[in-house]
Amino acid sequence: xxxxxxxxxxxxxxxxxxxxxxxxxxxxxxxxxxxxxxxxxxxxxxxxxxxxxxxxxxxxxxxxxxxxxxxxxxxxxxxxxxxxxxxxxxxxxxxxxxxxxxxxxxxxxxxxxxxxxxxxxxxxxxxxxxxxxxxxxxxxxxxxxxxxxxxxxxxxxxxxxxxxxxxxxxxxxxxxxxxxxxxxxxxxxxxxxxxxxxxxxxxxxxxxxxxxxxxxxxxxxxxxxxxxxxxxxxxxxxxxxxxxxxxxxxxxxxxxxxxxxxxxxxxxxxxxxxxxxxxxxxxxxxxxxxxxxxxxxxxxxxxxxxxxxxxxxxxxxxxxxxxxxxxxxxxxxxxxxxxxxxxxxxxxxxxxxxxxxxxxxxxxxxxxxxxxxxxxxxxxxx
Amino acid sequence: xxxxxxxxxxxxxxxxxxxxxxxxxxxxxxxxxxxxxxxxxxxxxxxxxxxxxxxxxxxxxxxxxxxxxxxxxxxxxxxxxxxxxxxxxxxxxxxxxxxxxxxxxxxxxxxxxxxxxxxxxxxxxxxxxxxxxxxxxxxxxxxxxxxxxxxxxxxxxxxxxxxxxxxxxxxxxxxxxxxxxxxxxxxxxxxxxxxxxxxxxxxxxxxxxxxxxxxxxxxxxxxxxxxxxxxxxxxxxxxxxxxxxxxxxxxxxxxxxxxxxxxxxxxxxxxxxxxxxxxxxxxxxxxxxxxxxxxxxxxxxxxxxx
Numbered sequence: 001x002x003x004x005x006x007x008x009x010x011x012x013x014x015x016x017x018x019x020x021x022x023x024x025x026x027x028x029x030x031x032x033x034x035x036x037x038x039x040x041x042x043x044x045x046x047x048x049x050x051x052x053x054x055x056x057x058x059x060x061x062x063x064x065x066x067x068x069x070x071x072x073x074x075x076x077x078x079x080x081x082x083x084x085x086x087x088x089x090x091x092x093x094x095x096x097x098x099x100x101x102x103x104x105x106x107x108x109x110x111x112x113x114x115x116x117x118x119x120x121x122x123x124x125x126x127x128x129x130x131x132x133x134x135x136x137x138x139x140x141x142x143x144x145x146x147x148x149x150x151x152x153x154x155x156x157x158x159x160x161x162x163x164x165x166x167x168x169x170x171x172x173x174x175x176x177x178x179x180x181x182x183x184x185x186x187x188x189x190x191x192x193x194x195x196x197x198x199x200x201x202x203x204x205x206x207x208x209x210x211x212x213x214x215x216x217x218x219x220x221x222x223x224x225x226x227x228x229x230x231x232x233x234x235x236x237x238x239x240x241x242x243x244x245x246x247x248x249x250x251x252x253x254x255x256x257x258x259x260x261x262x263x264x265x266x267x268x269x270x271x272x273x274x275x276x277x278x279x280x281x282x283x284x285x286x287x288x289x290x291x292x293x294x295x296x297x298x299x300x301x302x303x304x305x306x307x308x309x310x311x312x313x314x315x316x317x318x319x320x321x322x323x324x325x326x327x328x329x330x331x332x333x334x335x336x337x338x339x340x341x342x343x344x345x346x347x348x349x350x351x352x353x354x355x356x357x358x359x360x361x362x363x364x365x366x367x368x369x370x371x372x373x374x375x376x377x378x379x380x381x382x
Numbered sequence: 383x384x385x386x387x388x389x390x391x392x393x394x395x396x397x398x399x400x401x402x403x404x405x406x407x408x409x410x411x412x413x414x415x416x417x418x419x420x421x422x423x424x425x426x427x428x429x430x431x432x433x434x435x436x437x438x439x440x441x442x443x444x445x446x447x448x449x450x451x452x453x454x455x456x457x458x459x460x461x462x463x464x465x466x467x468x469x470x471x472x473x474x475x476x477x478x479x480x481x482x483x484x485x486x487x488x489x490x491x492x493x494x495x496x497x498x499x500x501x502x503x504x505x506x507x508x509x510x511x512x513x514x515x516x517x518x519x520x521x522x523x524x525x526x527x528x529x530x531x532x533x534x535x536x537x538x539x540x541x542x543x544x545x546x547x548x549x550x551x552x553x554x555x556x557x558x559x560x561x562x563x564x565x566x567x568x569x570x571x572x573x574x575x576x577x578x579x580x581x582x583x584x585x586x587x588x589x590x591x592x593x594x595x596x597x598x599x600x601x602x603x604x605x606x607x608x609x610x611x612x613x614x615x616x617x618x619x620x621x622x623x624x625x626x627x628x629x630x631x632x633x634x635x636x637x638x639x640x641x642x643x644x645x646x647x648x649x650x651x652x653x654x655x656x657x658x659x660x661x662x663x664x665x666x667x668x669x670x671x672x673x674x675x676x677x678x679x680x681x682x683x684x685x686x687x688x
Contacts, residue, residue: 037491038601041499167661189653191661192640195605197596200394200526201637207521208387221597224501229595232506232523234513253501253597 026313029064030305031084033077033105034095034119036069040220042249043097043294044069047119049287050298051094057282058306066090072097074104081105085112091314092117094301097294099123099142099170110134113317115324119301120294122343124173128379131341136324138301140266141343141374142170145242146177148264148348148368149215153240155368156262159184161240162211164202166218167191174217174242180375187211192218199226203233213237219244224253231257238262243362246353248292251360258353258360266346267296267333268364275330290361296332303329339373341380348372386520391637397526399633400533404588405606406613406625407540408581414620415556415577418467419475421482423585423610424603425489430455430586431593431602432493435504444507448590455586456579463578468571486604494600501599504590529591536584537626544622553577557620609636612668616675618685627683632668639667 032051035044048067055063066088070077077096084090092115096102102121109116110132118126118137126132127141153161163178163186165171171191179186187209190202206214214237218226223245230239243265251258269280269290279299283291291299308323327338337345348369351362409423433454438447462485470478505511506525513521544550552573555563564570589603596602613632617624644660651659675683 037494041494041600042501045499167658167665172658189657190640191657193661193665197592197602197605198394198398200397200523201391201640204387204390204394205641207390208384221501221599221602224597224599225595228505228597229523232511232513232525232595234521234523249500253503253599255503255505257505 026309026315027062027064028092028305028309028314029088029090030066030092030094031081031088031090032065032067032095033070033080033084033093033101034067035072035097036067038072040072040097043120043220043292044095046249046292046294047095047097047298047301050283050291050295050300051119051302052298053279053283053286053295054299054302054306056286058302060306060309062309063306067095070096070101072101074101077101077105078108081109085109085114091115092305094119094305096121100168102126106135107132115320117301117305117324119297123169124376127341127343127374128376129381131376131380131382133321133342133382136304136338136342137344138304139297139344140346140348141376142173143177143180143375144266144348144369144372145244145264146174146217147180147372147375148350149240149242150178150180150182152262152264152350152366152368153178153213153215154181154183156213156238156240158213158238158240160187160210160212161215162186162188162190162206162209162213162237163215164188164190164192164218165216166194166196166222168194171217178215178217181369192222196222197225199229200233202226203230203235206237207233207235211237214239216241217244220250224250227254227257227261240264243293243351246351246362247294248290248361249294251353251362255360256355259355261353262365263351263353263362264348264368265293265351265362266344266348267293268349268351268362270363271332271334271349273330273332273334276332276334279332290359300329300331300333300336303331335371339377341374341377341382343374343376345371345373386518387641389516389518389520390522391641392634393520393522393526393530395634395637396630397530397533397633398637399630400530400537401588401592402606402609402613402633403533403626403629404536404584404591406610406617406629407536407622408584409607409610410614410617410620410622410625411553411577412581413614415553416467416471416574417560418470419478419482420467421479421607422462422485422489423581424605424607425486426455426459426582426603427585427589427606428493428600428603429458429489430589431504431598432497432502433586434590434593435502435598436497438504439502444510444594447504448587451586451590452583455589456583458586459582460575460579462582463575467578468574471574490600497600499600501597504593504598506594525595532591536587537622540622549573549576609668612672614682616672616682618679618682621682621684624682624684631671635668635671639664643667 068080094117097120099121116135122137122141165174246263307329312319312323349364350366350368430451434447434451437450510525514524613628617628643664647656647660
């Protein structure tokens, strides 16, 4: 019995310590849950590398980081979040790439009083009725890039677009987003299987539909397959899509099949501002590859956090929240502010795939939507 | 719907069926001859694609890339059989599933370690790219026609191998009575290694052929593996003929289902819900087909054992 009583002492100390430590020096413990293995690992690695680069450049010793791999599985993400909150005692969570994982982790994390900074996933549920003062999305609301693609399609004079996306919540959101600002007719609308690799059937339907253009949202490997097969099919219609199928990690695998394709993004490496030029140069120097939009989002997420740490102590939750909300950092996107539901207000650009010194990349050819917020602001009661 | 679209979709179904056959043939041989459930078959498919992408990047030759895919997958298959699989024949299926699942993880992370996390580039060579005009005004990609032709050639080759060669006789004998062919003085260990390597080579070739029109990335083998299991369950385990018929059935169902079902539901539902109900049902269709066939023929279409 005596032993048991003694054993409880360090436990009490452990519970009391973090509060003391925070009061003393304002250490912020960050838990990053992201996808580092399996098919979608490229995205998580880019977010992590962008985040680490910003932390390293800031040299702020008060930021402690724990990084774990969610393997793109919601159950594992939930376990990791529980462990980080309960035993690692993190103050801030970040890193999740996929909307379904975010839906599994974010609501319970913010309910436990933790901050969550999303470097990617922006499901509509968390922007609308499920919004939370402690949840900040630093990337975009899921619909944004698709809305921009719809706006671009209209301004380019397309009147009969064929649209397709995978049959899962983000895919359905994508088609909704495209239709929000698209003024023409739809020659066809398809929901494909998630993870589908052969699009011969869809391409045949596009050919038969009499469309004048194609919009698709097929992230990751799905987009690679679609673009290669589309280029080989002899169908010659212009293609529009969100940046997810044209990011730096994927373009090299698609090759020349993507050349000239128009896509929409909130960031590109040729955006003309000092923060971006420095980011692109230092990312290339550090990792030996060009940054993707995911890397830029990771970088911005870390800088937002660091900007809040500079003016507020995490122990004072309200002050820290206000500091985050002020978004007082140099975004690589240029102008950046948070809307009422803690999602970005930002310009969404139109890019075109080009070949530059033997590397496939993008350049900006216009602005699709200026100072775009999101469609779910009114549903959020915050 | 026009006849041209339908004809094109049937060709698409044949093409995806042929690729499934290449993957399923090895799986069904290994299961038929050795009674082994090999979950790592999809990893050999992935390995073939990665070997092809690496060699194509190095030499620029698609033919060399295909040969490399066959060689690499066969070598990996033989190695895995001798190091791991050999110890599993006498164990029950659960142990086999556990060990071969571990192999999937080892292959996936090993591939990532060697090639990185980003998808690799592998494309159709110029002489096979672009569409050709078929009778009836059908525009169809040449490469997919070549895939159908390669699949048919390999199917014919496999039937000849099984029915007319000494190796084929041994394989058939191994399927019907394992102990007896051992007693007759056949070196079973070597036979097993050869069969395993043959199956692996076919999967590797399929991976390389498909990799040129899809994405060469870690984890590309697992969706194919699931389909291949559906194929051999439909066709009957151990039967090459069953694998061929099953693969074509699955390929055609998988291609034509998403085309017809949304139209069918469009007859009595509004367009948006017809599209989503149709798409959802279409993705279940091959499993419904499998369930239906199992009800009628519990051991599959050409299954030997009940």
